[in-house]
Amino acid sequence: MTLEMLEKKEKVLQKKASTEVEKAKDFTRAKNKRAAIQCLKRKRLYEQQIEQLGNFQLRIHDQMIMLEGAKATTETVDALRTGASAMKAMQKATNIDDVDKTMDEINEQTENMKQIQEALATPIGAAADFDEDELEAELEELEGAELEEQLLQPATTALAAPVHVPAGKQPARPIPQKRTAEEDELAALQAEMAL
Helix, strand or coil: CHHHHHHHHHHHHHHHHHHHHHHHHHHHHCCCHHHHHHHHHHHHHHHHHHHHHHHHHHHHHHHHHHHHHHHHHHHHHHHHHHHHHHHHHHHHHCCHHHHHHHHHHHHHHHHHHHHHHHHHHCCCHHHHHCCHHHHHHHHHHHHHHHHHHHHCCCHHHHCCCCCCCCCCCCCCCCCCCCCCHHHHHHHHHHHHHCC
16 A cells, blocks of 8 residues: 555655764764764755655545545435435335325224224223212222321321322222221122122
8 A cells, every 4th residue: 555655665764864963973973073964954855855754644544534434425415315216116115105004904994893892991780880970989988088097096196207108009098907896798799798
């Protein structure tokens, strides 16, 4: 590669420049000023060549960077063209009337599914006979009784720090140690009915 060759030449010239400096020192010690100056002149010529080689290397690097940039640009444009062509082909294959028809079919099927789900959710048999208003009233009575029970608890438990219960989760109630005969009977009945 050209860069490697230029780098090798630069190293050779640097060695030659160093050698000329050593020779100049030797001639200076030998009191041969003229020969020492000639060595320094050659050293400067080598340094000029080294600088030229450095400029050549810089130009080659600059050219390589520009070529890489041009290649990336070309690849990007090619990718964009390919994408545009693919999108155009897809749009030709997809007719707006077909899309509208498909969306109408989806909406119709969704509506049918809602009707089916509503029909399945409608209570039948004994569950259909429950009066929602009566159930709401019974629930309010239970809540009132629970609140009354909490208010009648001893003051020490009433002053206890409130417990944070995440939304949608109810804390487990402790199981009473002794059940009454009525509770035993109710539990047996629930077990029979598999509730």
